[in-house]
Structure formats: C-alpha cells, structure tokens
Amino acid sequence: MVTIREISKKANVSIATVSKVLNGKPGVSKFTADHVLSIARELNYRPNLNARSLKKGQSQTLGIITEDLTVFNTPDIIDGIDVYCESQGYHYILSNLRLNKRYGNHPDDIDIKECTKLINSLTDTLLSKQVNGIIYIGCHSHAVVPTKYSNEIPFVYAYCYSTNPKIPSVMYDDQKAAFEVTQLLINKGHTHIGVIAGLRESIHTTNRILGYQEALYTNNIPYNPRLTLYGNWERDEGYYLSEELIKAGVTAIFAHNDLMAIGVIDYCNKHGIQVGKDLSLFGFDNREISAYCHPTLSTVSLPLFEIGQHATRLMLDILAGHNIEGGLKIMLPCSIIERESTGLPVSKEKNKSEESHETRS
C-alpha cells in the first residue's frame, strides 16, 4: 500500500504538504503541487478511506438496510440510491435482512421480537462502520419494525409507511394511483367496478380502497361494498374472487396487484370472457409479467428508482443540516400504464418491447 508518507519522501516535502495537495487545499505552490501529483500518480497512490474517515470523524457513507434484496422493488430503489450517492460523492454499505427467506411473505409469520433483534444487530454493525445515516428499504405491507437507534443516527424509510412521525419516509402514493385507475375506468364508461384488494390488514389495501372510493364519490357513483373483495396478493385468489365479482355484474376489475390480475385473466380465458372487451382489467406494480401475459395488462408503475433518489436526497439534506424541502413525508406519484386489458387498440401495443426489462439470459 502506497501512503502519503512514501510520496512525501520521494517528493522531498512534508506529509502535510502532500495531504494539502491531494485535497486541493491552499498553501502550496503550483510547482510543488504538480510535482507531488505526478509522483502520486507514478506510485499509483490510493488514499486509505478508513484512515481518512477515522481522522475526520466523517465517513461520507450511508448504510442501507433492505428487508429483502430479492423482492422485486428493492433493486431499483438501490439503483436510485446508487445514482444519487455517486453524484454526491457518497458511498453506501448494504445490509440485508432476508425477511422473506426467513419468514415467508405473510406478515403474521414474522417473529417481531427476533426481527427487531436482527435489525438492531445490523444497525449496530453499520454504526460500527461509521455510517452517517441509514436508509431502510421495506418490502412488506406490514408496519415497519420501529428502531431504537433513531436518535443515535438519522434514519430515512423508503418504500414503507413509517409509524414514527419524526422519521422521514419516501413512499409512492397508493391512494392517488388508485384514484387515477378508477377515474380512468370511469372515463371509459364503467360504473360497476369491482376490486380485488390485498390483505385486509395491509395499509396499501386501505389506501388503494380509499382512492377507489374517492373516485367513485367524485363521479357520483355509489360505493357498493360487496364489489370490494379482499385477497391475499396471490394469483389463485384473483382467480377465485373474479368469479364472484363477475357474477355480481361488474364490467371492470381493479386488482391490487398484477399477480391477482393474472388470476382474473386466467379465469376469464377459461370461461370465454374477453378481457379488454367484455371486461376491463387493471393490475398494480407493473411486474415484468404484466407486459407478457395475454392480453397485456394495464397496470400501475411504481416510482422505485425515484424513491431511492429522493430518500437519498432527503438523507443528505438532513446530514447537511438543510431545512427539508417538501417535508418529512414524501409521496411520489405512480404512473398509469394502459395496455390491452383495458381495451387499448392492439396497434398501440406494437412497440411494447421498450417496456421489457432485462431480457438476456
């Protein structure tokens, strides 16, 4: 390892001078600076960031705790964090809870006590590594486990509704998205719109139903609670619940995620109901599958990358002591993607390849 000491020897200056040059600090002549720089380059010098952060008491590093890295939302959020960090000269360290692997994906299966312990231990490690702040990326609908460290180090929650009003969070706007989906269906002439909701206890479910009701209300359509059925986010549930809705006479279904919407498509295909013609269908999440099923599925695209970026901006603002613009709870809008399942003319779907994600094997 080449150190500034070696550079200073070779350049015949003190290590302080080398340090100044390397950090672009004043108090050294251009001649000397060039000389030092050229030697540093020649020796292939690389600063020891650990030593620097030790001395400065500032690591320029954020910690990221992910509830589960392999869940579809997480990588894009990290991508957003990555880009923003890079632009600001920040680094980050990842820590992964592997919640789904440990407990499966039903909120009731989670052992909160064990989970809290786990989070605390990850947080401890991050603090040991001198991170300046921690971004917590959720993946579940269950309420986030509260942290006891929130006054030791700044926290920002991403992709989850934080229960602690003092902890900032960045989330997408479930209610607004649901409102827009419903409004769109109403604009197409639907008045009997069924909902295949998520788990009853999920805050996503609650907010999406609120948005749905709001749109009905705005358009003077009475809310019929029998047209809102609760599912478990799985495909099969979409399959079975669609039968009930269709028998109740709905002309459109808003499923709270793409997987349940696929179930609806399966049911319809089996029973000769043409989705996109006899029935309009919306999903939620814009999973890859929604672009490949038949008919292709209209859905809601989540601003994952933006959530990552905003969470990071928020964190860096907090660390810099800025007063936080836009408040502590940021809600980002989703975008609505119309495809064949809501009767989009097929021609418009020609260039759907632009929406496909990674395709290489």
Add this chain to the structure above:
Amino acid sequence: MVTIREISKKANVSIATVSKVLNGKPGVSKFTADHVLSIARELNYRPNLNARSLKKGQSQTLGIITEDLTVFNTPDIIDGIDVYCESQGYHYILSNLRLNKRYGNHPDDIDIKECTKLINSLTDTLLSKQVNGIIYIGCHSHAVVPTKYSNEIPFVYAYCYSTNPKIPSVMYDDQKAAFEVTQLLINKGHTHIGVIAGLRESIHTTNRILGYQEALYTNNIPYNPRLTLYGNWERDEGYYLSEELIKAGVTAIFAHNDLMAIGVIDYCNKHGIQVGKDLSLFGFDNREISAYCHPTLSTVSLPLFEIGQHATRLMLDILAGHNIEGGLKIMLPCSIIERESTGLPVSKEKNKSEESHETRS
C-alpha cells in the same frame, strides 16, 4: 462515540486491557474481564471498525462489483454472498456498474473503453476502502471486461466465464443443462427438436448448443443444423422463429431463454397449436413469468444463490491461503423444472404456488 479509552477510565484499567477483553485475548483475569465487559455494555460501546481495520491492515470486507443490480440474476447471487459472509463474520461493500441502464442490453452497444474506465474507478474506490477481495457479478453474455487489478487484489468472477485462466470463476453449467433438457425431450420420444438459440456471439448460446448436440449424438440422432436458429433473446424473435421450426416439422422446441419461449407460446396459441400436446417446449432461466404463462413453461432453474455462496467460499479460501478445493473454475449444475409445456399432467401442477417468488405488492 464511546471509545475504549472511556471504558478504560471508568474501569480503572489500561486501554490495552480493555482491548484484550473486548477481543477475548488472554492475559486478563476473569474478574477484570467481567468488570470491563459490564462497563462496555453499560456505555453501549461499539468498536470503530475503521480504526480496527486501519491498525490491523485487514478489513474482513469484500467488495462486490455488479454489472447491473436490476438484472434478474443479481439479487439472488448477492443473497448467497450475504449469507456466506454473515456466517464467516465478513462484510461486503457493493458497487454497481449499471451496465444496462447505460448501454441497453445488446453487447455491441457497450463502449468497452468507457466501461473499462468505469470498472477501474469502482475497483479503485473499493481498494481505497481496503477490501480484501473483489467478487465480480456479471449479467451479460458478452465477455467480461478484463481488469488490470488482478494482481493487486484477489478477484473471483461470478455468473460469468472469465477469460483469464488465473482468475477463478463460478458459473452454472450451460452445456450440462442443455444436455439434460434435450435428453428429457428425447426420452419423451422427440427426435425432431428445434432450438431457438440466443445471440450467435454469446458463449451461453455456444455451450447450450454443445449440450444439445451432445445429447443428440448420445442418442444416435443426427444433428440437423437447420433446426438451430439464432435469436436475440427477445420475445418477438421467439415468435417469428417458431414458425420456421414448426414448418420444418419439429415436435419440440428448446428456447434458450424463457422470453423467447413465451414468444413460441404466443405463436402457437395464435395458430391453434397446443403447446404441451402438439409441441413440447422448454425455456431457460426460470423467470417468474414461466410459472404464470399458459401453459406453464418447463424451464431450467439457475443456481444463483449457490453461485453467490460458492464464489464467496472460494474467495475466503483464497484469502486464507488454503489450497482451493474443486479448482479455480467452478461449474454448478442447474435444475430442470418440468411444467405443462412439456406435457406434464395438469394435476401435478396443482401446487405451483410454492414456486412463485415474492408476491406482495
């Protein structure tokens, strides 16, 4: 920040004693140790890992460079690394190239020069952070950009064929998987098996064709080059190429990824050909979509998690100076997943939900 100095003051011992206690080193009485430990706990002491690694010249940290975090294979590989690192008391730092975001997913679009620069800069940063080794996670079929740092720090390549024989790599066995797929189709009585291959220049394509040919040869079936068509890994290509193969009289198609296989399904559905009955179909990759399409798609599941684990084991073995068991190039087997598209009785598919990934929105 609580330091060992504060503990030593409060406990009335030297900092050396505190250090010994905290590290479980000998030369301190049980009485003193307990005393120190209780004070450390009381003060909520957390070691400064940066300071420790500075002194020890050993960070217990690996660097990970991902070509693209948002590509389907990457998160599971990281999961494997995470688990293995955790079990060995190692940490890791992630660095993301965002190759797809920068260049799209066609190998020819990559600016190798710029890309090399990028990798070098990420590697530089990792070295500055004193990582002990770097695991490189590929995602593309193009050859991996060689690194100039391979004699400064140990590298292990994961999910890519390294061209440098001195750099260890962990990969899944394309050829063996293709052999097994083909053998399975032959066992079902097929002799005219078409291939919708990946890009001609991809090493995956080459190896999968080799496995296919090997199986034909083993079973005394002549190889007909006209039944192997090259695609571009995209769905549409699967759609168009299937026409040619079906006209040539194949009774089974082996597509080199699930996306192109979906294209085949689409073609067949449109032309009244029953996949799983009139035609047997295999994909590759076990993307989520393969479990949700109609009919469900037989495919090859990649040992992603295991690749991560093995890469990490390999790296830690190298760092520990062990002689590497299993050699420097590790090939892990894939597993074959049979579903409806190869004529599996529908009953067997009842509990397919166990295969679904994350389903929560």
Add this chain to the structure above:
DNA sequence: AGAAAAAAGTTAAACGTTTAACTTTTTTAA
C-alpha cells in the same frame, strides 16, 4: 533596501484501535 504582509512549507498531535515489549503481581514448588 528593508519592513510588513502574504505565501509556502513544516511539525506534531490526534482520530480509535492493536500489539509487542515491558513491569508488576500472584502462584507454584523446593
């Protein structure tokens, strides 16, 4: 030319650890 001011450069301590070398205390054994 010479004093004052500005610029260039150096010294040394510090960040929080670990650890080799040392000293003091306790235990063992004849």
Add this chain to the structure above:
DNA sequence: TTAAAAAAGTTAAACGTTTAACTTTTTTCT
C-alpha cells in the same frame, strides 16, 4: 521462605490520514 514461573496488567508505538499552529521563504510596498 524464597526463587522461579506464570499470570495480570501497563506502556508506548503504530496504522494512514488531517489540521492547527508554527516557521521559513517570497512578494509587496514605501
């Protein structure tokens, strides 16, 4: 009862930086 051995504990230097305080050199101004 002692001397030797073992155990317990301390001192001080080091890891690679940064930076406040200082000294030396150069420039500016009269």
